[in-house]
Amino acid sequence: MADAPPTAGPPVQDDPAPDPSPSPASDPSSGAPSNRAVALVVVVAALGYFVDIFDLLLFGLVRKTSLQEIMADELAGKSAQEVDALLASTGIWLDNILQTTGLLVGGLAWGIIADRYGRLKVLFGSILCYSLANLANAFVTDTTQYGVLRFVAGFGLAGELGAGITLVSELVSRERRGLATTFVAAVGILGAVAGYFVTRFFDWRTAFIIGGVLGLALLALRIGVVESGMFLKAEHAHVRHRGAFWLLFWPRERLKRYLSTVLIAVPIWFVVGVLVKYCDRIMPSLGLPEADKPSPAKAIMWCYIGLALGDLGSGLLSQWMRSRRRAIAVFHGLTVVGLALYFTVAATSLDAFYAVICFVGFASGYWAVFATISAEQFGTNLRGTAATTAPNVVRWSAAWTGGAWLWLSGAWNSPWQAALAVGVVVLPLAMIATLGLRESYGTDLEFNEE
Numbered sequence: 001m002a003d004a005p006p007t008a009g010p011p012v013q014d015d016p017a018p019d020p021s022p023s024p025a026s027d028p029s030s031g032a033p034s035n036r037a038v039a040l041v042v043v044v045a046a047l048g049y050f051v052d053i054f055d056l057l058l059f060g061l062v063r064k065t066s067l068q069e070i071m072a073d074e075l076a077g078k079s080a081q082e083v084d085a086l087l088a089s090t091g092i093w094l095d096n097i098l099q100t101t102g103l104l105v106g107g108l109a110w111g112i113i114a115d116r117y118g119r120l121k122v123l124f125g126s127i128l129c130y131s132l133a134n135l136a137n138a139f140v141t142d143t144t145q146y147g148v149l150r151f152v153a154g155f156g157l158a159g160e161l162g163a164g165i166t167l168v169s170e171l172v173s174r175e176r177r178g179l180a181t182t183f184v185a186a187v188g189i190l191g192a193v194a195g196y197f198v199t200r201f202f203d204w205r206t207a208f209i210i211g212g213v214l215g216l217a218l219l220a221l222r223i224g225v226v227e228s229g230m231f232l233k234a235e236h237a238h239v240r241h242r243g244a245f246w247l248l249f250w251p252r253e254r255l256k257r258y259l260s261t262v263l264i265a266v267p268i269w270f271v272v273g274v275l276v277k278y279c280d281r282i283m284p285s286l287g288l289p290e291a292d293k294p295s296p297a298k299a300i301m302w303c304y305i306g307l308a309l310g311d312l313g314s315g316l317l318s319q320w321m322r323s324r325r326r327a328i329a330v331f332h333g334l335t336v337v338g339l340a341l342y343f344t345v346a347a348t349s350l351d352a353f354y355a356v357i358c359f360v361g362f363a364s365g366y367w368a369v370f371a372t373i374s375a376e377q378f379g380t381n382l383r384g385t386a387a388t389t390a391p392n393v394v395r396w397s398a399a400w401t402g403g404a405w406l407w408l409s410g411a412w413n414s415p416w417q418a419a420l421a422v423g424v425v426v427l428p429l430a431m432i433a434t435l436g437l438r439e440s441y442g443t444d445l446e447f448n449e450e
Contacts, residue, residue, distance in 0.1 A: 033171065033226045033229075037224075038172060038226075040225060041167055041168060041226065042172070042180050042183060042184065045123075045165070045167060045168050045184045046164075046187035047221065048123065048127060048160050048188075049161055049164055049187070049188025049189075050191040051131075052161060053188050054191035054192065054195045055131075055157060055191075055215065056157050056191075057300055057304070058195050058208065058211055059099065059150060060095060060277045060297075061192075061296075062199055062204035062207060062208075063277070063296065064087055064091075064296070065203075066146075067087050067090055067091065070140065075087075084280070090143060093147070094143065094147050095273075095398075095402075096398045096399050096403065097403070098147045098150050098151045099153065099154040100392075100397075101151060101154065102151035102152060103157060104393060106155035106157065106392065107389040107391070107393065108385075108389055109159075110122045110126055110158055110162065110163065110388050111159075111162060111384050111386070112245060112384075112385055113243070113384075114162065114163050114243070114384025114385065115231075115242045115243035115381060115383070115384040118227055118235075119163045119167040119227060120163075120222075120225060120227050123159070123163050123167070124219065126157070126158065126159030126160050127156070127216075127218060129152070129153075129155060129156030130152075130153045130154075130157045130160075131156070131215030133149050133156055134208050134211045134212040135208065135212030136149050136152075137149045137153065137208040137212075138208040138212075158392045159388060161188070161391050162371075162384065162389070162391055163384065165374065166383050166387045166388070168180050168181055168184060169181060169376065170383070171228060171229070174443065174444060177372065177376075178318055178319045178369075178441070179316075179319060181315065181375075182311060182315025182319075182368045182369075183315075184368075185311045185315070186312045186315070189307045189308040189365075190308050192300055192301065192307075193305055195207070195211075196297055196301035197301075199297060230380045231380065231384075233380075233446075234381055239381050239448050240381070240448075241382070241449065242381040242382075243381070243382070243385050244381075244385075245382075247449055248378075248386060256436045257377050257378075257437065260434070260435075260436030261374055261390050262390050262394055262397075263430055263432075264332075264370060264430050264433045264437070265366075265367065265370040265390075265394040266394055266397045266401070266426045266429065267364055267426050267427050268307075268367055268394065269394055269395055269397055269398045269401070270398070270401045271335075271338075271361070271364045272300075272303065272364075273398030273401060273402050274398070274405050274419055275342060275360070275419060275423075276296065276299045276300055276303045276357060277299075278402075279294045279296055279299045279353070280293050280296055281409070282415045285414055285416045286343065288347045288348075288349075288353065292349070303360065304361060306358040306359060306361025307361040308365070309361075309362050310362040310365015310366065311365045312368075314330075314365060314366040318369050318372075318441065324437070324439065324440055324441050325437055327369050328366055328370070328434050329434055331363060331364070331365070331366040331369075332431050332434065334362070334364075335360070335363045335364045335427065336427060337363065338363035338364065339360065339427070342360055370390075372440075374386055376440035377438070378449060380448055382448075383445070397426075404418075404421075404422050405418045405422050406418075408421055
């Protein structure tokens with residue numbers, strides 16, 4: 001149960017009256033942060049997520065070139081088909097399994113730190129961790145070193161989005177909260193586009209160095225960022241169960257809320273982790289000529305342009321509809337259309353493929369609304385833990401969706417049929433999970449879980 005009513009805040013009216021209490025950003029006499037300080041938090045969170053996505057997707061962008069160099073002896077003498085299969089299986093292991101497992105473990109660790117010791121400590125610690133790991137990635141000489149560092153990088157990356165969204169959600173007024181988190185997500189996702197162009201002009205080792213340096217440079221901007229007043233109030237009041245992650249699994253209502261939050265976003269990382277990153281194996285099996293085999297790096301770039309536009313669209317839609325749930329449902333419907341196009345129209349030509357990938361990115365671009373929901377569904381004493389673990393459990397889902405795709409591809413000898421089978425599972429689950437959420441648009445976040 002929570003200290004607030006079961007709806008986690010006052011019911012949302014069709015035309016809610018302004019909050020009579022002064023907002024943290026507008027009452028200097030209260031000692032709360034100014035508008036300028038809150039704006040700095042939003043900008044720094046957006047830039048942090050930009051670097052987060054840059055580094056998170058960097059391996060996918062340089063997967064083939066880096067592994068071809070590191071595994072040159074192992075690949076020697078193999079046929080083109082054998083090389084593609086080995087690069088795909090190694091990529092699944094390093095990215096979809098090791099890196100996402102690092103995200104899962106890191107999400108739990110950073111989430112607990114956020115609720116027990118503060119959101120700012122996570123923003124500083126996580127970016128330092130993954131920046132150093134990515135710098136070290138530039139000097140790997142074998143897949144073992146690569147795997148260890150992808151796990152460490154994943155561990156560090158896990159804290160960035162959740163802590164940033166939590167801090168923004170707690171500092172911005174309830175009416176503008178969705179707009180602020182939409183800005184953070186939309187700007188952040190463009191990090192993948194920047195990563196694509198960096199890898200076009202620099203070799204893969206230099207690209208990792210650039211990612212690490214960007215992260216370290218961002219640390220300087222965070223010096224002036226303020227802590228959440230809601231967290232400080234909970235800390236000073238010695239609120240119980242701060243960061244008690246096991247409370248996410250009990251009672252049943254809270255477990256349903258958490259599982260529903262996670263499941264609604266699994267299709268996003270199925271699209272990115274399988275359909276986009278391994279399009280060079282899926283599309284030829286659908287009939288696209290071998291000469292027109294798509295580039296996974298270019299596909300990631302077009303997908304993330306679509307995702308950025310989708311995040312803007314879904315975030316604004318949730319504000320206009322005054323409903324997070326309905327906005328998610330609309331974008332689930334668009335994702336169904338996108339996947340239908342992927343398995344039909346995309347295989348007709350290379351230009352059609354990239355156009356479809358951009359649309360699929362837009363259709364699955366509801367990460368902004370999902371991240372906002374992750375923060376809004378839970379009380380202050382569990383908000384950091386929930387908002388940090390949920391996105392990383394979703395990212396970790398790429399391990400089982402990617403693993404299932406790889407296994408079915410071998411068993412059926414048909415990468416496209418395997419991808420379709422996995423998609424037929426994850427999308428209906430996401431749609432059903434939407435029903436398990438409680439509407440959180442405009443809710444008051446100043447409550448605690450018990």
